[in-house]
Amino acid sequence: MYEVFLSKINEKVSLTRQEEAEIVAHLTHKTLRKRQFFLQEGDICRYIALVEKGALRTYVTDMEGHEHITAFALEGWSLGDLCSFLREEPATQNIEALEDCELCLISKPAYETLLQKIPKYETYNRILITEAYIALQKRTRDMISLSPDEQYKAFVNVYPNIVLRVPQHMIASYMGLSPETLSRIKSRISQHK
Amino acid sequence: MYEVFLSKINEKVSLTRQEEAEIVAHLTHKTLRKRQFFLQEGDICRYIALVEKGALRTYVTDMEGHEHITAFALEGWSLGDLCSFLREEPATQNIEALEDCELCLISKPAYETLLQKIPKYETYNRILITEAYIALQKRTRDMISLSPDEQYKAFVNVYPNIVLRVPQHMIASYMGLSPETLSRIKSRISQHK
DNA sequence: TCAATTTCTTGATTCAAATCATTGGGACCT
DNA sequence: AGGTCCCAATGATTTGAATCAAGAAATTGA
Numbered sequence: 001m002y003e004v005f006l007s008k009i010n011e012k013v014s015l016t017r018q019e020e021a022e023i024v025a026h027l028t029h030k031t032l033r034k035r036q037f038f039l040q041e042g043d044i045c046r047y048i049a050l051v052e053k054g055a056l057r058t059y060v061t062d063m064e065g066h067e068h069i070t071a072f073a074l075e076g077w078s079l080g081d082l083c084s085f086l087r088e089e090p091a092t093q094n095i096e097a098l099e100d101c102e103l104c105l106i107s108k109p110a111y112e113t114l115l116q117k118i119p120k121y122e123t124y125n126r127i128l129i130t131e132a133y134i135a136l137q138k139r140t141r142d143m144i145s146l147s148p149d150e151q152y153k154a155f156v157n158v159y160p161n162i163v164l165r166v167p168q169h170m171i172a173s174y175m176g177l178s179p180e181t182l183s184r185i186k187s188r189i190s191q192h193k
Numbered sequence: 194m195y196e197v198f199l200s201k202i203n204e205k206v207s208l209t210r211q212e213e214a215e216i217v218a219h220l221t222h223k224t225l226r227k228r229q230f231f232l233q234e235g236d237i238c239r240y241i242a243l244v245e246k247g248a249l250r251t252y253v254t255d256m257e258g259h260e261h262i263t264a265f266a267l268e269g270w271s272l273g274d275l276c277s278f279l280r281e282e283p284a285t286q287n288i289e290a291l292e293d294c295e296l297c298l299i300s301k302p303a304y305e306t307l308l309q310k311i312p313k314y315e316t317y318n319r320i321l322i323t324e325a326y327i328a329l330q331k332r333t334r335d336m337i338s339l340s341p342d343e344q345y346k347a348f349v350n351v352y353p354n355i356v357l358r359v360p361q362h363m364i365a366s367y368m369g370l371s372p373e374t375l376s377r378i379k380s381r382i383s384q385h386k
Numbered sequence: 387t388c389a390a391t392t393t394c395t396t397g398a399t400t401c402a403a404a405t406c407a408t409t410g411g412g413a414c415c416t
Numbered sequence: 417a418g419g420t421c422c423c424a425a426t427g428a429t430t431t432g433a434a435t436c437a438a439g440a441a442a443t444t445g446a
Binding site (some may be wrong): 148177178180181184 | 402403404405406
């Protein structure tokens with residue numbers, strides 16, 4: 001049931017059987033159908049989720065009501081509106097299933113208990129959030145310093161699975177482009193082979 | 194000497210005298226003159242710094258050689274190329290003093306020792322990096338969802354000190370705009386009062 | 387104090403991407 | 417099969433910001 005979750009932690013720190021049991025006792029499970037929301041803007045994000053199966057997208061809405069995708073998540077990835085989760089404030093992000101999903105959830109009380117009781121869990125979280133920060137920083141750097149063509153090539157290289165599983169107009173949204181522009185970028189790239 | 198550093202930690206966790214002494218023993222001090230670099234692209238980032246006094250900018254260089262400012266740092270803020278620091282890879286960021294600066298440094302060996310020996314230091318770091326992640330996420334969200342005018346107003350509200358201490362064209366660079374465009378935005382805003 | 391640099395503003399032109407509009411191809415229904 | 421919906425590709429037009437250019441204002445430094 002929680003193999004993906006535990007193996008993710010064990011990649012960073014080695015848990016004993018006891019610790020594994022303690023952690024699993026604080027997890028819950030959830031399934032989502034395609035198009036169901038894990039989180040909607042305005043609600044408080046009560047859980048951080050780890051994707052055991054499926055695909056989801058995170059998006060925000062701008063002042064004109066347009067959606068902008070800020071992240072995708074596939075198997076093994078974590079998601080949630082961290083700001084809303086930690087401060088128990090209304091979320092600004094929406095998280096929607098793009099396929100039927102299996103999620104593994106941890107609530108705020110569970111999160112805090114584990115941080116306190118299991119030092120390795122705190123270490124794991126420090127490492128996880130540090131890596132997320134580095135990845136986000138890298139993404140912003142790429143958006144600044146690469147041409148749209150280069151950016152798309154980089155995206156296809158780093159996330160080939162997403163390209164296969166997600167409609168193209170959503171990748172355009174993620175890249176901050178109109179669907180038409182991404183379409184033209186693709187044809188431009190394939191011309192120069 | 195290290196008051197700013199310790200008070201930053203004590204905001205999040207309460208250190209004993211012993212712990213404070215242990216931490217201070219692992220810190221070093223550095224001064225920078227205006228226009229000196231704390232870090233240059235290609236070098237390995239050997240230290241994370243906390244600004245005790247002064248102002249700095251972090252920037253990256255794109256394929257055409259243009260600079261893009263990704264962050265400013267004033268008193269009490271931390272900086273460094275985290276990716277380069279942790280993985281001991283060449284940095285992609287440049288960090289330059291905008292004023293004469295006093296920095297408080299922590300090396301990688303010191304960082305790892307403290308993480309291990311002082312659990313509160315790990316907790317502090319987890320909280321710090323989590324807040325940095327949330328702030329970076331908020332910034333990307335603003336860049337996506339706000340008009341340049343709104344973005345500038347928000348920037349002035351959140352960082353009035355930076356606006357006072359940093360040339361306008363650098364703020365334009367931070368916002369991803371040309372200096373001319375930011376100038377026009379300012380006149381547009383002041384017209385509508 | 388005066389020259390040199392840096393910084394900011396304003397105007398004219400150019401350009402890349404958004405928008406608007408149309409078409410064609412699948413996929414999924416009954 | 418036929419119809420509806422969704423998605424991608426392509427063309428025409430518009431638009432907002434970058435670029436190019438020049439000059440004014442402010443800082444800096446000898």
